Amino acid sequence: MLLLTGAAGGIGRAIAHRLMQDPSAALILVDRDEAGLRDLDDRLGGSSRVRLEAVDITDEEAVSALFARAAAEWGGVDVLINNAAYAYDESLLDTDPARWDEQIAVVLRSVYLCSRAALPHMRGRGGGVIVSMSSVNAHQYFGNEAYSAAKAAVESLTRSMAVRYGPDGVRAVALGIGTVITSGAWQRRQEQDPQIIERMSGWYPLRRLGTPDDVAALVEFVASDAASWITGTTLMIDGGLQAGNARLADDVLGFPQESALRERATGDRG
Structure with a gap:
């Protein structure tokens, strides 16, 4: 069983669609947005291989209950994809403690809580995979200070889990994602600045920004046995952004x- 957080967002939806192409796949789709989950389920065809869970993954008790249900009803989570994220577009001085804590909770605390809940089952069955979304922001300054700090911590936590639980057959990998165009916020930004995508694309050697499908393809690979010797690292998927300026x-x-x-x-x- 595979559990995907942030499933109702743009990247989450692409991952769900990609993984459902495997007829043997069974997915637990998790998001706070219950309406978004129902819409995604409809677009996936209402498959019996999909379970919807409207859960706040920053809440310890809610996460514990989620994984307890996964163990009791579906046999446990073998692949965890920590995809949920949230960021305010503001500077450090403009970020008050409450908004800082909110971003750290969604980006970092959720990875800790979900990974902590998934690991006992993975260790008991002799292995599992934890894929956590990181960002180029963990490596260079691109704004969003709270989000960036949390993503850097996600990469550190990924390395720690890979080393400590590697002997149990558990792999942990982070994905360092560049700018990906999704609906919602990006639509609003384009309405305010119609040239923003073209202007930003010039910073990327491939001269384009990423798509949710680009990320979904890498997630599918990393979660599969084809990546069985990849762990404890961050795989960059950034269109060459960090290769040079x-x-x-x-x-x-x-x-x-x-x-x-x-x-x-x-x-x-x-």
Whole structure:
């Protein structure tokens, strides 16, 4: 049984759709948004292989009850995907303690609570997989201070779980995600600034932003036996953003890299 948090969001929906392509897959879809879960279930065809759980995964008692139900009714969680996240678009000085705690709770505390609840079953059955969403924000400054700090902690926790519970057959992997276009917030941002996606795409070597399907494909791989020797690390899925700063390189060189590469490619032809 696979449990996915944040299932009603854009990335969560893509992951659910991707995993349901496997006819043997059984999913527990978790989100605070009950209406969003019902809509997702409808789009998945109301499959008997899907269980919906409207749960606040920052609540210790609610999480314990969720995993107890999973064990009693469905045999336990073998693959946990910690996907839920939340961020305010504000600076450190603008973030009051309550909003800081809220972001840390959704991004980090939920990973701790769900992983802690899933691990006993995984260890008892001889293995399992914990996939936790991280971000390029854990590595470089892109704003959202509380969110970024929590994501860095998620990566540290991932390494800890991989080392401590690796002998029990448990794998723990984080995914370092770049900018992914989802509905909702991004739609509003585009309405306010129609050029924002085009402008941001220029920071990425692949000249595009990510899609939920890009992330879903990696989640499917990491959760599968094909990734059986991958643990304790963060796999970056960021369109090359952290490979280097192309715009800075252009400024240093004094002309666009693309022009330089074209000249270099044709220069030896005489």
